[in-house]
Amino acid sequence: MKNRRRFFFRLGAIALLVAIAACMMVIGRGHTVYIDNKSLEYEGETYAPYYRATVYVNGERVSKLQPKERASATNIGQSFSMTLELIKEKGGETETVDIAIKLPYSMDGIIVNIPGYMAGLPQDAWMSEFVSTPTAAEMQDEEIPTEEEDVLAGAEF
Amino acid sequence: MKKDNKIFTFLRDNSVPIMFVIICAVCIPVSGFSYSYLLNEIVTRMGRNIFLILALLIPIMSGMGLNFGMTLGAMAGEIALILVSDWQIWGIPGVVLAMILSIPISILLGAFCGKILNMAKGREMITSYIISFFMNGIYQLVVLYMMGSIIPIKHFSVKLPRGYGIRNTVSLLNMRQCLDNLLAVRVGGVKIPVLTFMIIGVLCVFIVWFRKTKLGQDMRAVGQDMNVARDAGINVERTRIISIVMSTVLAGFGMVIYLQNMGNIATYSSHSQIGMFCIAALLVGGASVDKASIGNVFLGVILFHTMFIVAPKAGAQITGDSMIGEYFRVFVSYAVITVALIMYETKKRKHKSAAAQQLQAAQNEEAAK
Numbered sequence: 079m080k081n082r083r084r085f086f087f088r089l090g091a092i093a094l095l096v097a098i099a100a101c102m103m104v105i106g107r108g109h110t111v112y113i114d115n116k117s118l119e120y121e122g123e124t125y126a127p128y129y130r131a132t133v134y135v136n137g138e139r140v141s142k143l144q145p146k147e148r149a150s151a152t153n154i155g156q157s158f159s160m161t162l163e164l165i166k167e168k169g170g171e172t173e174t175v176d177i178a179i180k181l182p183y184s185m186d187g188i189i190v191n192i193p194g195y196m197a198g199l200p201q202d203a204w205m206s207e208f209v210s211t212p213t214a215a216e217m218q219d220e221e222i223p224t225e226e227e228d229v230l231a232g233a234e235f
Numbered sequence: 236m237k238k239d240n241k242i243f244t245f246l247r248d249n250s251v252p253i254m255f256v257i258i259c260a261v262c263i264p265v266s267g268f269s270y271s272y273l274l275n276e277i278v279t280r281m282g283r284n285i286f287l288i289l290a291l292l293i294p295i296m297s298g299m300g301l302n303f304g305m306t307l308g309a310m311a312g313e314i315a316l317i318l319v320s321d322w323q324i325w326g327i328p329g330v331v332l333a334m335i336l337s338i339p340i341s342i343l344l345g346a347f348c349g350k351i352l353n354m355a356k357g358r359e360m361i362t363s364y365i366i367s368f369f370m371n372g373i374y375q376l377v378v379l380y381m382m383g384s385i386i387p388i389k390h391f392s393v394k395l396p397r398g399y400g401i402r403n404t405v406s407l408l409n410m411r412q413c414l415d416n417l418l419a420v421r422v423g424g425v426k427i428p429v430l431t432f433m434i435i436g437v438l439c440v441f442i443v444w445f446r447k448t449k450l451g452q453d454m455r456a457v458g459q460d461m462n463v464a465r466d467a468g469i470n471v472e473r474t475r476i477i478s479i480v481m482s483t484v485l486a487g488f489g490m491v492i493y494l495q496n497m498g499n500i501a502t503y504s505s506h507s508q509i510g511m512f513c514i515a516a517l518l519v520g521g522a523s524v525d526k527a528s529i530g531n532v533f534l535g536v537i538l539f540h541t542m543f544i545v546a547p548k549a550g551a552q553i554t555g556d557s558m559i560g561e562y563f564r565v566f567v568s569y570a571v572i573t574v575a576l577i578m579y580e581t582k583k584r585k586h587k588s589a590a591a592q593q594l595q596a597a598q599n600e601e602a603a604k
Contacts, residue, residue, distance in 0.1 A: 095335050095338065098331065098335060099332055099335045099336070101328075102324060102328040102329070102331050102332040102335070103322070103324060103328075103332060105328050106324040106325055106326055106327070106328020106329050106331075106332060107322075107323060107324060107325075108323045108324065108325030108326070108329075108409050109323075152325075152409070154325050154326050154328070186323055186390075212391045212396070216391065216392070216396070217396045218396065220395060220396075220402060220403050221403075
């Protein structure tokens with residue numbers, strides 16, 4: 079009886095830890111969102127960039143974008159919201175838009191095209207994956223330190 | 236006369252902390268650091284290290300001495316953080332996930348270490364020290380050859396350009412100081428990482444509570460005398476394994492807290508000296524091989540890290556070469572461990588000879604009758 083109770087207690091503890099870990103994997107997934115103010119070609123039509131687009135994330139101004147410019151913001155979780163202050167043409171009126179986007183779990187870097195989004199195009203038109211290419215420095219082989227070189231390894235302790 | 240004896244006993248029992256207070260008292264003014272800077276650094280290092288050092292208390296309680304095998308837990312924490320970093324889990328969820336992932340690895344390594352230590356009773360410290368070297372080899376095999384080839388690693392920022400193995404440094408920028416900054420309070424320019432201290436507080440309460448539980452009492456009994464404990468019906472081997480497993484798991488958590496504060500993992504060296512420095516800090520706080528308390532941990536961290544902060548600058552001021560200070564603090568770390576081990580051995584032999592003398596006297600008395 080006691081053994082069975084212990085077994086179920088252990089099983090419960092493991093299940094709880096697995097559940098917490100699964101939760102953390104979902105709510106803690108980090109993404110870098112790249113916000114583009116670039117022209118977009120879709121089904122033969124061109125969507126022009128805004129004269130000026132100011133991006134706010136969590137109440138903080140991330141960037142003031144001119145045409146052909148890109149801003150980036152980091153986000154934890156799959157819900158991303160930002161506020162855009164858009165000016166279509168020089169001297170035009172400022173339009174303020176609150177945007178909430180569901181980010182795909184599998185993508186690390188996500189490009190959001192503002193003109194495409196504002197035109198109401200389908201998601202695959204204005205959202206794409208950002209694939210970073212490693213720099214030459216990043217592609218250089220590293221030397222793995224050996225124990226002997228580690229005399230002062232704890233200096234940062 | 237009695238008062239003199241008391242003072243002598245106090246000085247003898249607290250010789251290491253007193254020595255460090257003197258070193259710090261000399262080095263602080265020489266270093267020229269402002270008190271607010273020093274305080275800030277010490278508070279940061281307290282948050283970073285105390286959890287790791289607290290992990291050493293349980294094996295001491297069960298008579299297994301200073302657990303050099305805590306490096307195994309540190310390795311588990313590092314492996315978990317490498318995986319979390321590759322999966323791009325950021326912030327506090329990343330820290331929590333790394334802690335959870337480190338548990339099975341720590342349990343496995345701790346149980347292995349405990350089993351071996353049971354085969355080497357009375358030589359636990361040197362055995363655990365050598366186990367940590369052995370495990371370092373396995374760790375390097377896993378991290379250098381299996382990660383990326385057998386264990387999937389996706390990101391090139393984590394993986395070596397050749398396609399397998401982990402880079403020398405893995406960035407934890409997206410979870411850097413996330414525990415320390417949440418609920419942090421600034422008092423007179425000093426940042427106090429309240430959440431980290433709360434976690435440390437919970438562990439302290441747990442240790443105090445654990446000592447009073449049946450298992451805690453068993454550990455203390457095993458620590459005092461294994462044979463008596465066995466006669467009392469305690470499963471000595473199992474109790475010792477549990478204490479090492481607990482220490483390894485806590486060391487894994489501690490390493491995650493330590494590395495989130497640092498903001499990066501030195502993949503091949505972060506863990507290598509961690510056991511040594513944690514043990515040195517604990518001993519500086521006045522602990523010994525067979526007795527340590529939470530108070531020793533706090534005092535040790537404050538004194539040891541004050542020395543760690545001021546020694547290079549003081550060395551540079553005195554000799555014109557900061558490396559002297561760097562070497563000095565490393566030398567002191569090893570020296571304090573050596574002194575503690577010598578003191579422990581001397582004390583043990585003294586007790587043994589006193590017991591033998593008592594026995595001899597009793598036998599003589601018996602023979603005289």
